[in-house]
Amino acid sequence: MVTRIYENSQFDESTNGVVVMVEPYSQKEQIQQVVYRILDANLDRAREGLRIIEEWCRFGLNNAQLALECKRLRQEVAKWHTPELRAARDTPGDPGTELTHPQEEQRASIKSVLQANFCRIEEALRVLEEYSKLYQPNMAKACKQMRYEVYTLESSLMGHQRHQLLWRSRLYLVTSPHESLLNNVEAALKGGLTLLQYRDKTADDSLRLEQARKLRQLCHIYGALFIVNDRVDVALAVDADGVHLGQQDMPIAVARQLLGSQRLIGLSTTNKEEMQAAIAEGVDYIGVGPVYETPTKLGKVATGLEYVSYAAKNCSIPWFAIGGIDANNINDVIDAGAERVAVVRSLMQAEQPTLVTQYLLSQLNRIKPEL
């Protein structure tokens, strides 16, 4: 027998208004109703997710092109939402309306909101693709196509977010091995750090991967960018935001091929020629230095403040003065034209990394409060 008697019943005068079942749904009809409900729910889910992403593109990024793409996809989804599918909706009878995951009740950053909603849209489109094969094969094809378009949108939007945050970042912490690595980094993040590089020249790969994963997670929570030094493979394995390479490391073109256009690539430079070559090769930012001699990079000749001044006048991409910079000399580096600096010891050896981060940022923000 059937479970949903009233769906297929009629008012019968001969029984004084008592509703009676005249003809049960056939099993085929019941399955059709279930498929319609699944399609209805997932069409809604996909549209809601797209609307959430669209609002950020429009109001958060002021990016008309990305907002328009969301709107186009939303309208494409809506086209398939026919009255027939809407009529199958049965919200009171849906046990799923009560189910939420604790993570859905709190999000750490805009990035997590966007990522959660991209997942939701992609999942919904995958469900639509599968179930609409039982309904209209054309719809299944359209949903598959839309899913790929959403992947492309995700990659452009996440890439855009990364670049925006890179341009806004003024202080860059490059780590050194430390017994309280995570605590130290977290303290700096609490002070407002938005860009972190994991650098460990001696750890074995299993430790490197473990630490990189934890640091990435931490950066994710604080909405900061996470870069891996030297190793493109580790950056990809932990889904980092990018990699930092030196002049002797993998060629930029190869790294770009492996990392794609949306992840960040930074390159160390010590002179004008290296700077111009780096820009021509399409890196996203450069390191400028070592400004001062430093035990962190023993044997590397200091470039001095002259190269900082040259970068200030000639560099068209974000650049970070690095090497021997601390709370005592940061104003000399700023006076030479630096708007962004990278440090190792100043933060990794600080007793109070939160306070030092705040101090360094306050000095950097003095020049141009809005980057």
Ligand SMILES: Cc1ncc(COP(=O)(O)OP(=O)(O)O)c(N)n1
């Ligand atoms: C921001 C930044 N600038 C420069 C470097 C140095 O990179 P590299 O020359 O490859 O030397 P190592 O860091 O690998 O010893 C950097 N890591 N970060």
Ligand SMILES: Cc1ncsc1CCOP(=O)(O)O
């Ligand atoms: C990795 C690197 N590349 C150029 S200088 C430098 C080290 C900077 O370290 P510190 O801030 O401790 O002087």
Ligand SMILES: [Mg+2]
């Ligand atoms: Mg290197």
